[in-house]
Structures are given as C-alpha cells and as structure tokens.
Amino acid sequence: MSRSGSSRKSFDLEWIERWARCVNDDRILPVIGRFFTSRFVLGVDETEYLIEVRGGKIQRIAEGLTPNDLGYDFGLKAPSSAWMKFSQRIPPPMFNDIWAMAHPLHRQLIIEGNTLPFWQNLRALTRMLSLMRQV
Amino acid sequence: MNTHDPIVGRYVYVQCEGKTYRTYYEEHGEGIPLVCLHTAGTDGRQYRHQLCDPDIAQNFRVIAFDLPWHGKSIPPSDFYLMEDEYKLTTRFYCEFIVAFCRALDLTKPVVMGQSMGGNVCLALALKYENEFSALIALEACDYSPGWWIDPLHHPHIHGGEVVATSVFGLMSPESPDEYRWETWWYYAQGGPGIFKGDLYFYSVDSDFRDQCQKISGKLPIFFLTGEYDFACTPEMTERTAEKVRNSECIIFGGGHFPTSEDPAKFKEVITPVLKKILGLDPERRGQGGARAGVTDLRSGGRSERPAGRRVIDL
Numbered sequence: 001m002s003r004s005g006s007s008r009k010s011f012d013l014e015w016i017e018r019w020a021r022c023v024n025d026d027r028i029l030p031v032i033g034r035f036f037t038s039r040f041v042l043g044v045d046e047t048e049y050l051i052e053v054r055g056g057k058i059q060r061i062a063e064g065l066t067p068n069d070l071g072y073d074f075g076l077k078a079p080s081s082a083w084m085k086f087s088q089r090i091p092p093p094m095f096n097d098i099w100a101m102a103h104p105l106h107r108q109l110i111i112e113g114n115t116l117p118f119w120q121n122l123r124a125l126t127r128m129l130s131l132m133r134q135v
Numbered sequence: 136m137n138t139h140d141p142i143v144g145r146y147v148y149v150q151c152e153g154k155t156y157r158t159y160y161e162e163h164g165e166g167i168p169l170v171c172l173h174t175a176g177t178d179g180r181q182y183r184h185q186l187c188d189p190d191i192a193q194n195f196r197v198i199a200f201d202l203p204w205h206g207k208s209i210p211p212s213d214f215y216l217m218e219d220e221y222k223l224t225t226r227f228y229c230e231f232i233v234a235f236c237r238a239l240d241l242t243k244p245v246v247m248g249q250s251m252g253g254n255v256c257l258a259l260a261l262k263y264e265n266e267f268s269a270l271i272a273l274e275a276c277d278y279s280p281g282w283w284i285d286p287l288h289h290p291h292i293h294g295g296e297v298v299a300t301s302v303f304g305l306m307s308p309e310s311p312d313e314y315r316w317e318t319w320w321y322y323a324q325g326g327p328g329i330f331k332g333d334l335y336f337y338s339v340d341s342d343f344r345d346q347c348q349k350i351s352g353k354l355p356i357f358f359l360t361g362e363y364d365f366a367c368t369p370e371m372t373e374r375t376a377e378k379v380r381n382s383e384c385i386i387f388g389g390g391h392f393p394t395s396e397d398p399a400k401f402k403e404v405i406t407p408v409l410k411k412i413l414g415l416d417p418e419r420r421g422q423g424g425a426r427a428g429v430t431d432l433r434s435g436g437r438s439e440r441p442a443g444r445r446v447i448d449l
Binding site: 090097100116 | 280281289291297299300301304305307308309362364
C-alpha cells in the first residue's frame, strides 16, 4: 500500500502502467468498451500521457507526445492534486467523476480536442478511469 | 405466497395548455397528499421506496406521477409534428403540476421534488403558494447552469448510456451500488432528447436568483441537498435557502438522487421533515397514524403489508 501510495503522488509512467494493467485485467470493460477504440491524452500537470485503446483495452501508453503521434482524439487534463482526489478509494465530493470535475461549475479538469468520442464512450471511459482507485 | 408492493398505478387524463395528457401515477398510503416529482428525463419509479414505506404511508398519501413524455405517460399525440425540439418550460411544468393535483382532487398537497423537481418548488412558491401546504425541495437551488448541452441528445451518441453516465457521478460513492445502478437504469430508459429538454428548464428557463426574495414565506419550504451533488452543491442550496423566507436547509451525506440512490439514508433525513409537516397539519394525518398513536419512524425498510393494520392470530 505504501508503495502505491507514494508513487500515486507522482503519477509517473510506472503508475500509469499499473493502472493500464488493471484496466486490461478488468472483466467488464471488454463488454461495455467493445467499441471503445481511441487515442486520448491523460494530462497530469504538465505531463501528457498518450493512451491508445482498442476494444476497451489499453494497447499502448507513452509519456509525452511527438510529431509521429499525429495528435490524438481528446484530452483529459487536470492538475495532479485533482487526479489525486479522483483516484482515492472514496473520492471527495466534486472529484468523484470526470464530468463532475469538468462541469462548468467546477472546472477542475479540461476536456479538449474532439469531444465526440469522449461522449460516445463515456460509460466505458468512466469505468476505465474509476479503476485508478484500485491502483 | 407471492409478494407484492403495496403501490397501485393508474392513468388520469390531465388538461394542460389546451392539450390532454394521459398521465401515469402511482400511489400508496393515506393522509396528507404528498406529490412526488421525479428528476429530469426519468419517472416516478425514483420514489418506489417511499411509496412502499409503511411509516410514511401511515400519515401520507404518497403519489408519484410521470410527466408527459416520461415513464408510462405518453407525449402529446401530435409530437411528431413539432417544429422545435422538446423543451420543458417553467410555465408548463408549474401548470402541469397544479393541473395534475386538481385532476386528482387533492386539497393542499405537500409537494416533494428532486433536482428539477426541487427547483420548480421555487416557482410553485412564487406563483401557486395557495395550492400547497408545504414544499420539500431535494437537491434544489435558484440556478443550476451547465446542463442544456447537445451531447445529451445527438445522433452519433447513444442517448441512454450517455445520459445515465453523465448523472452517475452525481451520486455518492458510498451509496449502495445496487441502487446507484438502478438509478442509472432509469436514466438509460428515457426517451430521445427528453433529459436534455428537461434540462432546458433546469439550466436555462428557471433562473430564480432574483426572485427568491419575493417568496412570501406563507409556505414552509424544506431544502435538502447531498454533499456529492455537483450540479447543485450544498453551498448553492444554502445560498438559496438564505434568501427564502420560512425555509430550512439540511445538508446530508448523500448525492443528487436521495430517494433512489440510498433510500435508507434518505429515510433518516426526511423523517424529521415529515414529522414537522405532520406537526403543522395534525388533523390531516392518515388513519394509520391515528390508530398507531405515536408513529415510530425509525424502523427502516419497506413492509409487505400496510403498517397500522391490526392483525389477530387465533
């Protein structure tokens, strides 16, 4: 617990990898995320992680973006302090959901880019991100 | 022996703004009419626990109706000819609530609504204070912006899934999973564009920020908001309640759908409110309450038979 607790604070690539493996072990996502194929960015402070998803499973993660990535579909960007609260086992009010954090009343998280695939896959994406609470 | 809920469902024809609406409602209990208003895009099933609660049914005739376009109530017959998308307006919403109560010959009912059903309580207090005896506004405030958005009704997006998931985070993570997902299911079943159209009322047409002070205070208003409500935060409710005469504000550890997401917790917070309403209106309490004398509102859960019933085993 202490290991994950301390590394959670950094939200480094190793932490993202543990989360991605947790996502890929999940038995619900292949069902509800069957059509979730996308490349999105998880922004933590100034760091951007490119997450490549196919059929609800994460196929690739990368720290930072390069010209060879040719961009991405959408980005979810928030300060690490917000992701920290979001990823608690029982997150506090206003940080328990990405739409809660992004809602114009709260603006803790920015949804940028083409938000159509974001909304289209909201159910699977919500499940995927909620697994951060198990990392 | 088969188990039944004590709820009875019927249809009533309600006249409103020149049209007739076949309207579904469910009820149980006797005493003070307690008319329950569902949230945006859903229906009266959100009140199934309160409808079945023997302690509430002892003193209140609990009634939950489905607005036109919702649940088992159908849209107006010419809906396919509409030249604008569906939008719930403050005027229609208020008039329909009043018309429904009149169609059932209810005298001075209590209205309990949540979310948009809570916000409309402010409009009822402003325009129809003589029609009701008390208002219970759950998850309500004078202005709830940010929800009238196209992704909630878009041909490239699955309406049921996106609507239901967009509200999932409004619930407390500590509410029982079973009931949070039941609430999700209600949302997933709404008609196309109905949730968004209701949110026209919620986020656009019902800005009461400059009107709250005009509420006379003749009607007691009870505001109750859960701490996980990110659409109507506790602070937003508190700010509203401060402006409304003869109101009380209760903040509790729940979310935006207290009646359906955590009925046991809701019972804890609503019981003192219902006791106060009974205290203000003792002669109209139900026969069950009169027979039982002091009502024990602490017992949780629902019962398979009406409370207060005398049973003698021989």
